[in-house]
Amino acid sequence: MAADVSxxxxxxxxxxxxxxxxxxxxxxxxxTRRPAPVGHAxxxxxxxxxxxxxxxxxxxxxxITAYPLIYNVWNAFHxxxxxxxxxxxxxxxxxxxxxxxxxxxxxSALQRTLIFTVVTIVFDMVVGLALALMMHxxxxxxxxxxxxxxxxxxxxxxVSAMLWKTMFDPSSGFVDYIxxxxxxxxxxLAWVNANEWRAWAAVFIADSWxxxxxxxxxxxxxxxxxxxDVYEAARMDGASWWQSFRRVTLPMLKPAISVALIxxxxxxxxxxxxxxIMTGGGPGNSTETLSxxxxxxxxxxxxxxxxxxxxxxxxxxxxxxxxxxxxxxxxDTA
Amino acid sequence: xxxxxPVRWRAAAAGVAAxxxxxxxxxxxxxxxxxxxxxxxxxxxxxAESGLGTxxxxxxxxxxxxxxxxxxxxxSIQVLSSDSTTYLSQLEHDFISGSSTPDVFESDVTYPAKFxxxxxVLPLTQFNPDTSQFFSHEVAAGTYNGTLYAVPWFDNPEGLxxxxxxxxxxPTSPAQVVSDAEAAMKADPSLKEGLAxxxxxxxxxxxxxxxxxxxxxxxxxxxxxxTPGNVGALSWLHDAIYVNKIAPQAVTGWQEGQVEEQxxxxxxxxxxxxxxxxxxxxxxxxxxxxxxxPFPAGxxxxxxxxxxxxxxxxxxxxxxxxxAYKLIxxxxxxxxxxARAIAVGDPPSLPSAYTSxxxxxxxxxxxxxxxxxxxxxxxxxxxxxxxxxxxQTLFSSVYATPSTGAAAxxxxAGASSIKSxxxxxxxx
Numbered sequence: 001m002a003a004d005v006s007x008x009x010x011x012x013x014x015x016x017x018x019x020x021x022x023x024x025x026x027x028x029x030x031x032t033r034r035p036a037p038v039g040h041a042x043x044x045x046x047x048x049x050x051x052x053x054x055x056x057x058x059x060x061x062x063x064i065t066a067y068p069l070i071y072n073v074w075n076a077f078h079x080x081x082x083x084x085x086x087x088x089x090x091x092x093x094x095x096x097x098x099x100x101x102x103x104x105x106x107x108s109a110l111q112r113t114l115i116f117t118v119v120t121i122v123f124d125m126v127v128g129l130a131l132a133l134m135m136h137x138x139x140x141x142x143x144x145x146x147x148x149x150x151x152x153x154x155x156x157x158x159v160s161a162m163l164w165k166t167m168f169d170p171s172s173g174f175v176d177y178i179x180x181x182x183x184x185x186x187x188x189l190a191w192v193n194a195n196e197w198r199a200w201a202a203v204f205i206a207d208s209w210x211x212x213x214x215x216x217x218x219x220x221x222x223x224x225x226x227x228x229d230v231y232e233a234a235r236m237d238g239a240s241w242w243q244s245f246r247r248v249t250l251p252m253l254k255p256a257i258s259v260a261l262i263x264x265x266x267x268x269x270x271x272x273x274x275x276x277i278m279t280g281g282g283p284g285n286s287t288e289t290l291s292x293x294x295x296x297x298x299x300x301x302x303x304x305x306x307x308x309x310x311x312x313x314x315x316x317x318x319x320x321x322x323x324x325x326x327x328x329x330x331x332d333t334a
Numbered sequence: 335x336x337x338x339x340p341v342r343w344r345a346a347a348a349g350v351a352a353x354x355x356x357x358x359x360x361x362x363x364x365x366x367x368x369x370x371x372x373x374x375x376x377x378x379x380x381x382a383e384s385g386l387g388t389x390x391x392x393x394x395x396x397x398x399x400x401x402x403x404x405x406x407x408x409x410s411i412q413v414l415s416s417d418s419t420t421y422l423s424q425l426e427h428d429f430i431s432g433s434s435t436p437d438v439f440e441s442d443v444t445y446p447a448k449f450x451x452x453x454x455v456l457p458l459t460q461f462n463p464d465t466s467q468f469f470s471h472e473v474a475a476g477t478y479n480g481t482l483y484a485v486p487w488f489d490n491p492e493g494l495x496x497x498x499x500x501x502x503x504x505p506t507s508p509a510q511v512v513s514d515a516e517a518a519m520k521a522d523p524s525l526k527e528g529l530a531x532x533x534x535x536x537x538x539x540x541x542x543x544x545x546x547x548x549x550x551x552x553x554x555x556x557x558x559x560x561t562p563g564n565v566g567a568l569s570w571l572h573d574a575i576y577v578n579k580i581a582p583q584a585v586t587g588w589q590e591g592q593v594e595e596q597x598x599x600x601x602x603x604x605x606x607x608x609x610x611x612x613x614x615x616x617x618x619x620x621x622x623x624x625x626x627x628p629f630p631a632g633x634x635x636x637x638x639x640x641x642x643x644x645x646x647x648x649x650x651x652x653x654x655x656x657x658a659y660k661l662i663x664x665x666x667x668x669x670x671x672x673a674r675a676i677a678v679g680d681p682p683s684l685p686s687a688y689t690s691x692x693x694x695x696x697x698x699x700x701x702x703x704x705x706x707x708x709x710x711x712x713x714x715x716x717x718x719x720x721x722x723x724x725x726q727t728l729f730s731s732v733y734a735t736p737s738t739g740a741a742a743x744x745x746x747a748g749a750s751s752i753k754s755x756x757x758x759x760x761x762x
Contacts, residue, residue, distance in 0.1 A: 169592070170584040282731075
């Protein structure tokens, strides 16, 4: 409000309840909101109460988010490794970061993570959109299908990864059992940690099985808010199914697609649990992603300096991706 | 801006800082160690362990008996995670914060060196422990730089299970394991493979390797893993998958649970696994036909077994060291260890605890005792987890490479990084 920022007689900013504000309100013919002194006191009281109410949450957030974040940044610029607990935690400048960038293991993990992210996002979005379009149609048993599709997403990743690891086991899983029907030799294919490509295939399938329903439900919600009139108008103009999909559905689905993309990209960039459970980063270290390497550096090697540097880069990467998406999908570009 | 605004912010900041300091102070308050309390004083000690279910119950039974025998000492049990990595993290949090509790705790055989190097555990030499009464290999796992830091609690040796109905006389060499497995597979079509072992990328891959290693004259010394013995052992396991084909490629995804499942279901005549297999429900064809031996030695080797198990150690910051050691002495006494073995199957760390009563209850403990005389500890280094992680990656890459010579090439290529991972100073 203008009255709040105008300067009072003493050269200080006028505040709610000051005579200047009341005068202007009287002059303009508008009544003041509250009687000045009472309103001021109540507002201050309300504000205090507000601060008091949010204080526990703020303190908790500072303790569990801000403090570890700042401490992690501190770690990234220091030597801090529990394996050498008797050595001083000296400042090492950018050493942890240069060690990370020079490490072939980290560079390979970065490449794998980016490739996995791109492949999984494209696949999940295409299949998720197809499922959403299917669920959007009127047909008998639609409610059951929608519920059934949601089941994998409702399952914790650790559980689904364990399930898929068993499913891919040649002696107790169903995958090889089905494949044996096509070729006898495929009945004893080892997937997890036996071959790099098969290990990735197993991880990819387990990850997509879990996450495609999430994309499908988000896109279905987006489809449901597109007014039917637009489709009818397109139909009257003689638009084919494909034209109406390209010119109506996709543009109007843009907000839902952007949300699904941001969520899935960040999840894929930070992928950890499915790999931890299924392959442990193997065979060798061929399914190690950035998050897995970060875990290994932090928890197994207890190198909080290098691990801190790794997690900072991972967070910056995630922020950069979010920024690009937010820019690309701004409403004014829709 | 209002003139009072900065004041309010300062007040808020001060409030938050005060809260943070208060929290920090509270967190650190347990860090101060008070002066030593004698064993005869009335006191309560905290004992951290990972035991759940029957193992936890058995510990409670032993603690109750200890408290009855020592009325001045109360023991408060702190149950930590049953997941070993989380368990270690929980202990580390306590130690880093300088907490004086837990006073006494259970430790995996691979942890004492790490704790000792960081100064988190009490050297036990002051109590003059009689280490000669324990199996020597587990004592070695609790000894760092010549000082004992942890006392063996139970000693879980990994070895070779075989089907006595299919393999009439136990094999006496690695080559005979292969030929016996091949013969058994030929004779019994219900067998799915000739050998099951842990080749997933996890800690069990190290112990499975160690079980075989000494049979080829190998030792797992991180300062040089590229030795003929280690190459021989890793090549034998690799060739079991790709050359002799007695083990399926599926072993690359198997941990001890899957290996046990293969053996007790009657799918394999040989399995490398831990004694717990003996206590599992077995298929009719397997029941009563189980042999358990150290892995048979080849030329220049000794019979092989890998050491698993748990130890007991004392927090360096405790004020109750004397009472804590008294508890350790009690839990590691022969009658208590025998009772634990009968109740929950934890193999005693004392040869004297292998009594006729134990053999009557579970005859397989005779084999376990023999295995315990051979069981080789994993490398005793403060950086064992890093060394283990590197070894797991190395083994996993070998098991995923069909070409012969994969083991020799991987050990030659990985030796220097494993050596530096185990080094006492970073980067050396």
